[in-house]
Amino acid sequence: MVRFLIRAAIFLVTAALGLLVASWILPDFNIEWGGFLVATLVFAIAQSVLSPFIFKMAHRYAPAIIGGIGLVSTFVALLIASLFPSGIQITGGVVTWVLATLIVWLVTALGAWLLPLIFLKRKAGARDEG
Template sequence: MVRFLIRAAIFLGTAALGLLIAWLVLPGFDIDWTGFLVAMLIFAIAQSLLSPLISKLAQRHAPAILGGVGLVSTFIALLLAHWIGNGLQIDGLLTWVLATLIVWLVTALGTWLLPLIFLKRRAGERREARR
């Protein structure tokens, strides 16, 4: 249960960080602070549901695009957060492409590196507690 909570916190944190970085560096990417939490939650939930679904579909029907599953699911999750929540506005094709790349890169690196740090520390704490 603790592992799940750590992974959920990492995923939400990296989603928030990716959205904030895109907001800071892209002129056509605007976040309304009152709707930021809603946009982040919509993005994180959509991303976590879409990634396995798109991966399964790609594996079955188009194995050549498996490497792009993260980018596709990030784009669709941004699209849903843009449509459903009022806190995220993305204008222009270049902004959509760059926002997808930035948010994908931040979430990919964060969900890859941070569990190694936090879960390794947690495993070390467990070993110490057993002694």
């Protein structure tokens, strides 16, 4: 249970970081600070629900795109999160959407890969000592 909570916290932190990095890099990607928490939660929940669904659909109907599942789910999660008022606003065109998807996906993928190595390894080490 503790491991699940750590992974959920890591996912929320990486989602927030991904959104922040995109807002810093892309001028047409704006975050309203009052709705940042809601946007992060909506994005993280949408992505965690959509990833397995999109994977299942792609596996069944379009196996060639299985490698891009993370990008597709990130794009759809950004789209859903942008529908909520006072959160994120992506006012640019297709280029901004594509770059935002790539940036957020890259940050969340790196965070989801690196942070568990740090935090879960530390937790396992503390458990072994005790």
